[in-house]
Amino acid sequence: MITLYTNKSGGPIVEKVILMLNETRLEYISVEIDMSSDIEGINNLSSLNPNKTVPIIKDDDTGVVVYESNAILIYLAEKENMLLPVSGANRINILNWLMFESANFGAVMGELYYYLLKSPSELSNHHIKRYEEKMSSYCLMLENQLTGREYLCDEFSIADITYYPWTVILEDLANIDLNNYLQLKEWIERVKTRVE
Numbered sequence: 001m002i003t004l005y006t007n008k009s010g011g012p013i014v015e016k017v018i019l020m021l022n023e024t025r026l027e028y029i030s031v032e033i034d035m036s037s038d039i040e041g042i043n044n045l046s047s048l049n050p051n052k053t054v055p056i057i058k059d060d061d062t063g064v065v066v067y068e069s070n071a072i073l074i075y076l077a078e079k080e081n082m083l084l085p086v087s088g089a090n091r092i093n094i095l096n097w098l099m100f101e102s103a104n105f106g107a108v109m110g111e112l113y114y115y116l117l118k119s120p121s122e123l124s125n126h127h128i129k130r131y132e133e134k135m136s137s138y139c140l141m142l143e144n145q146l147t148g149r150e151y152l153c154d155e156f157s158i159a160d161i162t163y164y165p166w167t168v169i170l171e172d173l174a175n176i177d178l179n180n181y182l183q184l185k186e187w188i189e190r191v192k193t194r195v196e
């Protein structure tokens, strides 16, 4: 059995792990923590994740604990031998897109998500301009990558899973007009049909 430690109010980062768990059809139980107010619950996470964030999974079959959402996607893909080739160029390509999501796309969206949903008045115009410029350039990268492809790395993979929950809120959070990114817009619909 897998235990998923998750945020009571959900959100794109835990959503990607839930999508992956659904893809694998592995049985899991959820432990919900209110990450905005449950100080004791958050502190208790430190025995599993020194950064005290969710999602975290604990796999009773192996005793393995994994935090960082993209590490969780890799762990589950390898456990079930799906959505990530075991070797070769496409594996590296998928890992490349995952790392880019952690370091750039998801990081900037995470900041926008935090400030715009929790304390918009603290986000300066300078920050908004910088974040929106970054997101426009990242969307262009996705648009180019998706030109001539159904999925980010040819076949549906954990690369698609890690971007999808962010892309459905791009218009609201990052002032992106998806009509300027038609390949990306079509991909969102394609992934939605598959995962929802």
Ligand SMILES: N[C@@H](CCC(=O)N[C@@H](CS)C(=O)NCC(=O)O)C(=O)O
Residues within 6 Å of the ligand: 007, 010, 011, 012, 013, 014, 035, 052, 053, 054, 055, 067, 068, 069, 070, 110
């Ligand atoms: N890079 C981490 C980010 C995790 C993250 O920020 N999770 C949010 C909830 S969805 C959280 O735990 N926030 C509480 C905090 O940052 O203190 C990942 O991909 O797992």
